[in-house]
Amino acid sequence: MEKWLFLAVLTQVLLTFVVMFIMGRRRFAAAKNKQIELSAFKTMSLESAPEPVIAAGRNFLTQFELPVLFYVAILMCLQLNLTGWFSVGCASVFVISRIIHSVIHLGHNDVVKRYKSFVFGAFVLLVWWMGITVQLMLR
Template sequence: MYVTAVLLPVFVQVALTFAVLIRLGMKRLSAIRGGAVVRERVIIDETGWPLDVRQASNCFRNQFEVPVLFYVLAILALITRQAGDVFVVLAWLFVLSRVVHAVVHVTSNDVRWRFGAFAFGVLVLLAMWVLFALAILLAPALP
């Protein structure tokens, strides 16, 4: 139960990343088929893609920024057995914030909502790291 409870939000975050990647692939394929790609620019940078493709691409790239800190923390918390109920609740809050962030990013892209979800997730993750660090640093030393 313990390992499952800790890893389930990780699995959901990974599934979100793949869902965003699949959406990006479909957007790119549609742009290529529709002739909306400036090939000379695409080989250099993202500006040769239509805006909706760049939007999806940015969302995908975001899945490898802050969530990396979440993945590392989940692994460390499992290894050190520092992932209790509070950790699991915070992990779910972080992942839910990432889902909201991604949905907003690939739909309306309203920066106020997107930033709100992002900021909430970052604060939750920061709290997770602080609680983890305190648990490790304040743990009694083993002989």
């Protein structure tokens, strides 16, 4: 089961790198097309950047917000030997929700759909943490 948890972590890490790559491409393209002044990158004052540039930057930042609780849950499960199907399922569904969230955010950016995918992922994470707690208390 540990391998399946690692696969979920690896997928989340790869998602972070893909988003970083997209963010970089969008920023460089905007600078090249004179949509952003290079001096704006000195202080990261990108408020006047085109919406796709801002969305990519914001999506990259979100890869270090809620997923932190995912990474801690993974470490807890590995350390406490709670690596059963419940943890694998929660981890996998959470990562899938993050991929969907990023595809929406970096694509058509439908705020309602993006919000629903975010809330769904957060709910899965909450259920997982509750499950970890219950499993520990029942030992």
